[in-house]
Amino acid sequence: MKHTPIIGHIIKGFIDVRDKLTGDKNPVKEQEEVLEKLLKKAKNTAFGKHYKFKNILDSESPADAFAKAIPYFDYNRINEEWWQKLHEGEEDVTWPGTPDYFALSSGTTGKTSKRIPVTDDMIDAIRKTGVEQVFALSNFDLPPDFFELGILMLGSSTDLNKVEGHEEGEISGISASNIPNWFRGYYKPGEEIAEIDDWDERVQKIAKEAANWDIGALSGIPSWIELMLQKVIEYHGLKNIHEIWPNLQVYTSGGVAFGPYKKSFNALLGKPITVIDTYLASEGFVAFQARPETDAMQLSTDSGIYFEFVPFEPEYIQQDGSLSDDASALKLSEVKEGQDYVLIISTVSGAWRYLIGDTIEFTDVKRAEIKITGRTKFFLNTVGSQLSVNKLDDGVQELEEKFGIRIPEYTLCAKRIDGEFYHCWYLGTEDKTDDEELAKALDESLKNANKNYKVARSKALKGVKVVSVLPSVFHDWNGKNKKKGGQVKMERVMGEEKFKEWEAFVNE
Numbered sequence: 001m002k003h004t005p006i007i008g009h010i011i012k013g014f015i016d017v018r019d020k021l022t023g024d025k026n027p028v029k030e031q032e033e034v035l036e037k038l039l040k041k042a043k044n045t046a047f048g049k050h051y052k053f054k055n056i057l058d059s060e061s062p063a064d065a066f067a068k069a070i071p072y073f074d075y076n077r078i079n080e081e082w083w084q085k086l087h088e089g090e091e092d093v094t095w096p097g098t099p100d101y102f103a104l105s106s107g108t109t110g111k112t113s114k115r116i117p118v119t120d121d122m123i124d125a126i127r128k129t130g131v132e133q134v135f136a137l138s139n140f141d142l143p144p145d146f147f148e149l150g151i152l153m154l155g156s157s158t159d160l161n162k163v164e165g166h167e168e169g170e171i172s173g174i175s176a177s178n179i180p181n182w183f184r185g186y187y188k189p190g191e192e193i194a195e196i197d198d199w200d201e202r203v204q205k206i207a208k209e210a211a212n213w214d215i216g217a218l219s220g221i222p223s224w225i226e227l228m229l230q231k232v233i234e235y236h237g238l239k240n241i242h243e244i245w246p247n248l249q250v251y252t253s254g255g256v257a258f259g260p261y262k263k264s265f266n267a268l269l270g271k272p273i274t275v276i277d278t279y280l281a282s283e284g285f286v287a288f289q290a291r292p293e294t295d296a297m298q299l300s301t302d303s304g305i306y307f308e309f310v311p312f313e314p315e316y317i318q319q320d321g322s323l324s325d326d327a328s329a330l331k332l333s334e335v336k337e338g339q340d341y342v343l344i345i346s347t348v349s350g351a352w353r354y355l356i357g358d359t360i361e362f363t364d365v366k367r368a369e370i371k372i373t374g375r376t377k378f379f380l381n382t383v384g385s386q387l388s389v390n391k392l393d394d395g396v397q398e399l400e401e402k403f404g405i406r407i408p409e410y411t412l413c414a415k416r417i418d419g420e421f422y423h424c425w426y427l428g429t430e431d432k433t434d435d436e437e438l439a440k441a442l443d444e445s446l447k448n449a450n451k452n453y454k455v456a457r458s459k460a461l462k463g464v465k466v467v468s469v470l471p472s473v474f475h476d477w478n479g480k481n482k483k484k485g486g487q488v489k490m491e492r493v494m495g496e497e498k499f500k501e502w503e504a505f506v507n508e
Contacts, residue, residue: 149216
């Protein structure tokens with residue numbers, strides 16, 4: 001469907017006007033209101049009665065009373081104690097009614113897929129944040145005709161499984177099957193292709209149709225978007241993707257930090273595009289990048305999620321990545337910039353003081369802007385080397401710059417070899433490399449970036465080993481362990497057990 005440019009001007013004009021009308025956000029106040037709404041709506045659920053939400057609402061400071069009354073829940077705990085009852089047909093468990101959907105998490109951690117309730121209220125909240133993100137595009141100085149182009153969303157299949165009166169699928173599939181009607185004309189690959197479950201088949205269809213679409217924006221996880229772009233380029237014998245989609249101007253990345261993919265991604269383009277980060281988890285639409293001056297993301301403080309922040313201190317984190325009950329949580333009004341926090345959320349899907357598994361830091365407290373710094377379980381703290389995933393990402397990016405190579409994928413493990421600890425890295429690259437040189441450079445850059453690592457290297461951490469493999473090995477590993485595409489993300493840090501399986505797989 002092609003629109004006359006008038007529509008683009010109307011949309012852009014509407015966005016600009018709305019932006020001027022809404023004025024400044026007040027994230028702290030919004031958060032107080034969100035908590036109150038959550039407590040009011042859930043006070044008569046089994047959970048709300050058990051934890052006496054009515055008393056919390058009547059107290060002088062509901063936020064403090066809430067933090068005092070309710071323990072932290074990770075998925076396993078809330079599922080065993082509460083969500084399990086939903087599958088037994090109970091209603092009003094942690095949220096009024098029963099959810100129509102369950103999001104199957106991609107399970108970057110843990111063995112099996114988690115089933116996370118997605119209520120109608122959550123679908124509304126995700127949609128509201130999505131619309132806010134579209135409005136925030138007015139900050140990115142895009143031409144009016146951008147607002148008439150197609151948006152290609154590469155998530156998981158929208159063909160959801162029907163199970164006992166509800167539907168199950170990954171959050172990107174659930175969201176895409178609930179897109180608002182006005183958006184359907186822009187949405188690609190369209191409903192028919194989006195329902196194809198087999199990832200390779202779906203991408204083949206996209207490649208075939210690509211020439212019929214005028215794509216202005218892409219959305220999806222970097223590694224899978226990259227593979228899709230390669231397939232389209234290959235299928236049509238192109239030099240780069242702009243030869244077929246000359247108006248491609250925006251990529252909204254999500255799920256993982258874009259940094260490691262920057263170099264290999266840009267190699268597929270004919271001209272620079274605007275990359276906008278988003279943070280959509282199975283548990284909700286957490287944050288999105290709202291302005292071009294920063295790559296930090298603004299927390300979605302006014303649509304169905306209440307946030308708390310636990311300082312990321314080793315004594316608060318259990319071996320399995322969960323929190324000890326005495327870890328103290330801060331409200332948005334109490335956080336500081338530049339400190340790592342474990343993110344805790346309570347939501348309109350009936351997650352309460354829920355450990356989403358990510359660590360974040362604030363880059364701008366007043367605007368509630370954050371960066372994801374890693375996963376509580378993926379934090380590499382063997383022998384005190386305290387490395388967060390973004391420090392690892394930075395180290396890999398320095399290698400790319402120093403050696404002029406591209407490394408879109410990597411994983412590592414702190415592994416015992418003859419009783420000594422080594423950081424064993426696998427780097428995914430198609431370029432010729434000298435692994436010993438890479439190991440030396442990586443070690444140096446991490447020593448410079450992190451004093452704890454430097455100390456560990458002088459004591460218990462014996463050294464760094466690097467093995468280069470093709471990036472396709474990582475994609476095949478993901479394909480073997482889970483389905484390809486969608487929300488599937490590569491684990492950056494593995495435990496020794498998992499790493500054994502990985503090494504066996506690589507050596508096949």
